Amino acid sequence: xxxxxxxxxxxxxxxxxxxxxxxxxxxxxxxxxxxxxxxxxxxxxxxxxxxxxxxxxxxxxxxxxxxxxxxxxxxxxxxxxxxxxxxxxxxxxxxxxxxxxxxxxxxxxxxxxxxxxxxxxxxxxxxxxxxxxxxxxxxxxxxxxxxxxxxxxxxxxxxxxxxxxxxxxxxxxxxxxxxxxxxxxxxxxxxxxxxxxxxxxxxxxxxxxxxxxxxxxxxxxxxxxxxxxxxxxxxxxxxxxxxxxxxxxxxxxxxxxxxxxxxxxxxxxxxxxxxxxxxxxxxxxxxxxxxxxxxxxxxxxxxxxxxxxxxxxxxxxxxxxxxxxxxxxxxxxxxxxxxxxxxxxxxxxxxxxxxxxxxxxxxxxxxxxxxxxxxxxxxxxxxxx
Amino acid sequence: xxxxxxxxxxxxxxxxxxxxxxxxxxxxxxxxxxxxxxxxxxxxxxxxxxxxxxxxxxxxxxxxxxxxxxxxxxxxxxxxxxxxxxxxxxxxxxxxxxxxxxxxxxxxxxxxxxxxxxxxxxxxxxxxxxxxxxxxxxxxxxxxxxxxxxxxxxxxxxxxxxxxxxxxxxxxxxxxxxxxxxxxxxxxxxxxxxxxxxxxxxxxxxxxxxxxxxxxxxxxxxxxxxxxxxxxxxxxxxxxxxxxxxxxxxxxxxxxxxxxxxxxxxxxxxxxxxxxxxxxxxxxxxxxxxxxxxxxxxxxxxxxxxxxxxxxxxxxxxxxxxxxxxxxxxxxxxxxxxxxxxxxxxxxxxxxxxxxxxxxxxxxxxxxxxxxxxxxxxxxxxxxx
Numbered sequence: 062x063x064x065x066x067x068x069x070x071x072x073x074x075x076x077x078x079x080x081x082x083x084x085x086x087x088x089x090x091x092x093x094x095x096x097x098x099x100x101x102x103x104x105x106x107x108x109x110x111x112x113x114x115x116x117x118x119x120x121x122x123x124x125x126x127x128x129x130x131x132x133x134x135x136x137x138x139x140x141x142x143x144x145x146x147x148x149x150x151x152x153x154x155x156x157x158x159x160x161x162x163x164x165x166x167x168x169x170x171x172x173x174x175x176x177x178x179x180x181x182x183x184x185x186x187x188x189x190x191x192x193x194x195x196x197x198x199x200x201x202x203x204x205x206x207x208x209x210x211x212x213x214x215x216x217x218x219x220x221x222x223x224x225x226x227x228x229x230x231x232x233x234x235x236x237x238x239x240x241x242x243x244x245x246x247x248x249x250x251x252x253x254x255x256x257x258x259x260x261x262x263x264x265x266x267x268x269x270x271x272x273x274x275x276x277x278x279x280x281x282x283x284x285x286x287x288x289x290x291x292x293x294x295x296x297x298x299x300x301x302x303x304x305x306x307x308x309x310x311x312x313x314x315x316x317x318x319x320x321x322x323x324x325x326x327x328x329x330x331x332x333x334x335x336x337x338x339x340x341x342x343x344x345x346x347x348x349x350x351x352x353x354x355x356x357x358x359x360x361x362x363x364x365x366x367x368x369x370x371x372x373x374x375x376x377x378x379x380x381x382x383x384x385x386x387x388x389x390x391x392x393x394x395x396x397x398x399x400x401x402x403x404x405x406x407x408x409x410x411x412x413x414x415x416x417x418x419x420x421x422x423x424x425x426x427x428x429x430x431x432x433x434x435x436x437x438x439x440x441x442x443x444x445x446x
Numbered sequence: 447x448x449x450x451x452x453x454x455x456x457x458x459x460x461x462x463x464x465x466x467x468x469x470x471x472x473x474x475x476x477x478x479x480x481x482x483x484x485x486x487x488x489x490x491x492x493x494x495x496x497x498x499x500x501x502x503x504x505x506x507x508x509x510x511x512x513x514x515x516x517x518x519x520x521x522x523x524x525x526x527x528x529x530x531x532x533x534x535x536x537x538x539x540x541x542x543x544x545x546x547x548x549x550x551x552x553x554x555x556x557x558x559x560x561x562x563x564x565x566x567x568x569x570x571x572x573x574x575x576x577x578x579x580x581x582x583x584x585x586x587x588x589x590x591x592x593x594x595x596x597x598x599x600x601x602x603x604x605x606x607x608x609x610x611x612x613x614x615x616x617x618x619x620x621x622x623x624x625x626x627x628x629x630x631x632x633x634x635x636x637x638x639x640x641x642x643x644x645x646x647x648x649x650x651x652x653x654x655x656x657x658x659x660x661x662x663x664x665x666x667x668x669x670x671x672x673x674x675x676x677x678x679x680x681x682x683x684x685x686x687x688x689x690x691x692x693x694x695x696x697x698x699x700x701x702x703x704x705x706x707x708x709x710x711x712x713x714x715x716x717x718x719x720x721x722x723x724x725x726x727x728x729x730x731x732x733x734x735x736x737x738x739x740x741x742x743x744x745x746x747x748x749x750x751x752x753x754x755x756x757x758x759x760x761x762x763x764x765x766x767x768x769x770x771x772x773x774x775x776x777x778x779x780x781x782x783x784x785x786x787x788x789x790x791x792x793x794x795x796x797x798x799x800x801x802x803x804x805x806x807x808x809x810x811x812x813x814x815x816x817x818x819x820x821x822x823x824x825x826x827x828x829x830x831x
Contacts, residue, residue, distance in 0.1 A: 073474075089458075123686070280508075280514050300634060303640065304642070
């Protein structure tokens with residue numbers, strides 16, 4: 062890819078130059094002191110970005126692998142779980158649960174909406190062993206209120222698993238306070254690392270369940286992963302993707318430097334800017350604003366214009382790569398990600414480019430309105446929460 | 447790691463500069479034409495290095511994950527399989543099979559030896575659904591004769607799975623001719639790529655079994671992987687480790703440039719050089735020479751010398767990183783890998799450094815003998831097969 066191009070897709074997201082530099086180095090042997098030092102510092106850094114004291118394990122796999130790891134450690138085949146699906150990635154988690162032999166009940170949420178404690182509680186029969194929720198549904202740009210859900214589930218004995226693949230590092234998540242047993246994320250979204258690693262924070266309860274679990278697993282065994290992590294020096298049970306781990310340490314250090322709360326604030330601000338800009342140019346948001354994501358924005362494609370044309374022109378004329386819709390939303394929405402190594406300036410650029418693109422495609426837009434609306438948010442800093 | 451240092455460990459192995467360069471680039475989006483072109487060329491390149499026309503899938507995981515993928519697709523829980531173990535990695539595969547619920551019978555081979563068709567056939571009860579063999583046991587530097595085993599199993603209906611993690615790309619493997627249903631390898635050994643990817647060639651029979659399989663799997667589903675690979679343009683079901691895939695294409699192209707048979711010949715030659723050099727300096731090989739590996743050599747640590755001291759001095763004084771023993775061999779052997787981006791010159795250097803190291807540690811060695819013996823092999827080109 063031309064380095065001038067800007068990836069505003071919801072993963073992979075652009076790598077900061079420091080991360081690219083850390084990536085392009087000779088491989089380290091994973092049983093050396095030098096690597097152990099990298100891993101020890103990454104473990105600390107991950108606890109920081111997960112805002113947790115639980116161990117955070119690093120597995121070499123896509124986020125989808127991490128999602129599988131979470132369920133095969135907390136549950137056994139036949140266990141009943143409630144799975145909330147509000148889009149493509151909720152449906153993927155449903156598939157994973159079914160493939161793992163769970164007795165999974167799907168709570169279908171209208172796409173573009175999320176859920177809170179009330180909806181979840183009202184769908185529980187009482188015999189579930191756990192609840193699984195996608196924090197930020199990448200296919201619709203809508204979030205669920207995992208804080209209220211987790212707090213409501215505390216003390217029920219149920220396990221609470223959260224897919225935070227497209228939120229963690231960009232949106233607030235607090236494993237202990239919010240009662241989340243396993244938070245899963247992956248490297249290539251708000252964490253600004255290359256794809257290929259998945260990170261999971263694991264509560265004590267989840268570890269105990271994992272030690273008792275009868276489900277078939279080897280690579281995904283979180284007991285083994287946590288036990289190796291706790292060695293001195295820390296290790297992985299199997300050869301890790303060393304270069305990705307080294308690059309991730311750099312990325313996590315960048316988040317630490319900016320400060321996690323500042324990073325959350327920047328994402329919240331970018332989300333507000335994007336939404337106000339989109340509305341100011343006369344377009345419609347796909348997701349209900351009540352559930353708006355901080356890390357990406359989904360926009361309904363206006364009548365008479367093709368999503369494909371918008372995406373192609375945004376890239377060709379402005380070097381900005383955005384995404385279309387997944388699954389049944391293909392053709393009807395476009396998605397602009399503002400997560401990771403993306404700034405308010407990029408959001409302004411993307412809005413300006415979108416206005417020009419729509420104009421060029423014959424859709425009536427008054428140029429400059431989106432930028433003005435977004436700039437107003439930027440100047441005031443955006444609202445808190 | 448100091449770039450001057452030479453990794454002569456059995457994985458990770460050194461990355462060629464071209465691979466490092468390809469690795470340290472901005473991430474590509476995995477649903478673009480540019481990435482699809484990379485993947486299409488990697489697929490062709492992998493078929494070349496696997497010497498196969500079967501599809502070769504790329505999964506984001508360690509080789510251990512690939513080993514799990516092979517068994518969960520060919521077998522169902524409860525299926526009986528014969529597992530040959532001749533060391534740590536055979537034992538690991540045994541663990542994987544047990545974790546996956548297989549009824550696994552272990553054929554224990556003395557460490558340092560391998561097996562051929564006869565030993566395997568004589569241990570089959572007749573009700574096995576498959577046979578699993580480690581081609582090259584990294585912990586002992588001994589190989590098994592997978593050609594004779596595979597040919598003997600042809601027509602029996604059994605599945606034949608080969609762990610070729612530390613052989614493929616350095617030692618001859620021929621999936622179709624040798625009747626191997628799944629060959630598993632990983633990126634960071636003879637293939638000269640960074641760790642984090644596992645590659646599997648999948649026979650038609652294995653694909654049919656996978657389509658019928660009732661075993662719990664999602665991430666490891668090879669049907670999905672092969673189906674996505676066969677799309678036009680080719681894809682992965684989940685976000686791949688893009689940067690590792692791009693780097694792997696470069697590594698595989700380097701093998702193509704040298705020519706696969708030349709690469710095999712180089713490894714055979716390096717193996718002979720290492721063994722003759724070791725014997726000439728008065729040391730003993732750990733593995734029975736009948737089963738000698740081409741990609742690494744294990745050496746018994748002579749009495750009165752510590753393996754740890756040898757390894758430390760080899761690194762500190764000569765910048766050559768070698769490995770100690772795994773598991774029960776810890777302390778009693780050292781292992782010198784000569785696979786991937788390693789040349790005959792590196793083998794000569796390592797032998798010279800080992801002589802000097804042993805001398806320095808007070809073990810009587812006539813310096814120069816090892817080099818002379820190895821050089822004689824190098825000059826004549828070594829024997830064929």
